[in-house]
Amino acid sequence: MxxxxxxxxxxxxxxxxxxxxxxxxxxxxxxxxxxxxxxxxxxxxxxxxxxxxxxxxxxxxxxxxxxxxxxxxxxRSLTPSEVRQIYDVRELIQRQAALLIPLPAPHSLIETLLAIHKEHGEHIENGYLRGVHETNDRFHLTLFGACGNKYLVQSIELYMRYSLPVRANSMSDRAALDISHSHHRLMIDMLSGRDNWVLAQLCVDHLQPSKRRYIELVEK
The missing domain is CATH 1.10.10.10 (Winged helix-like DNA-binding domain superfamily/Winged helix DNA-binding domain)
Structure with missing residues (x-):
């Protein structure tokens, strides 16, 4: 970054x-x-x-x-078709990264993510959107960094940037931020288990609210 x-x-x-x-x-x-x-x-x-x-x-x-x-x-202004294509790629690469994370994850990774999660929640409560944005990205790059494939992580970061107009659209929506925050906590909890497929599906489901919101607004 x-x-x-x-x-x-x-x-x-x-x-x-x-x-x-x-x-x-x-x-x-x-x-x-x-x-x-x-x-x-x-x-x-x-x-x-x-x-x-x-x-x-x-x-x-x-x-x-x-x-x-x-x-x-x-x-950058994205059409609904472009959003769908970008998110098709995001879903593929984030799912694959989640499947590659060794489970149960090391305690050190869980502790690091819990600290970022706490900071993310504090920024939401305080309405500090720059902090919300930065801790959100740090959370995901730290999580997916555990997959052990730096090229996959670089691709995830690239498509996070491509989808910035979509993600930014949800920054002013407190309910959307709370949902995102709760998803992060579930991801952390799943790192203590052994089911990569459930973790991977949550990582894909996590992408959907901002994608739907942006497309609905553009297609009005």
């Missing part, structure tokens, strides 16, 4: 721009399809055009924006 916690310094101005725009997109301040022009970003951030362009490149690599020749950059 890109480390956005960096010390002050010109060499990291593009990272700070990426972080700010990522937050705008995650929390709905920039809607899908919104244009991002270099001039508007230069008026917002006191940096050179070089850093703005580098930030746009990084956001494109993360799957958050789309850049087209002669059209500039726009916040």
């Amino acid at each position: 890109i480390d956005l916690e960096v010390p002050p310094g010109d060499e990291h101005e593009d990272i700070r721009i990426v972080r700010a725009l990522e937050e705008d997109i995650i929390f709905g301040r920039l809607a899908p399809g919104a244009r991002l022009t270099e001039d508007s970003l230069l008026s917002r951030f006191p940096v050179t055009r070089h850093f703005v362009r580098q930030a746009l490149v990084q956001l494109e690599q993360m799957g958050i924006i789309v850049r087209e020749r002669n059209k500039g950059a726009t916040v």
Whole structure:
């Protein structure tokens, strides 16, 4: 993952721009399809055009924006068909990762996930959406990291980025966040057992609420 916690310094101005725009997109301040022009970003951030362009490149690599020749950059907007295709892949790779996790899992992994789960719940209670987003991603990457296949985990992270507009749509829904949080706890509980298939199915079921919510909104 890109480390956005960096010390002050010109060499990291593009990272700070990426972080700010990522937050705008995650929390709905920039809607899908919104244009991002270099001039508007230069008026917002006191940096050179070089850093703005580098930030746009990084956001494109993360799957958050789309850049087209002669059209500039726009916040990625997904059609229902694209959402279904992305989630087809997410379901396949997350199911496979869950099936590869050795069960029962080590106590150290369970303790780490419990700590992340606790932090995630605190952020939900406090309405700190940046924290909710970051601990959610950390939870899943830690869980699936236990599968022992780094290429599979990298693919999971990539498709988490591709689905960011879908996942972000649920960030303002407290009920959706509570359901997600409860699913995380069930995943932790299943790590103490021996049934990878049940764990894998929960990991797939966990993806469905935000997918359905986004598609329903787009198809209205």
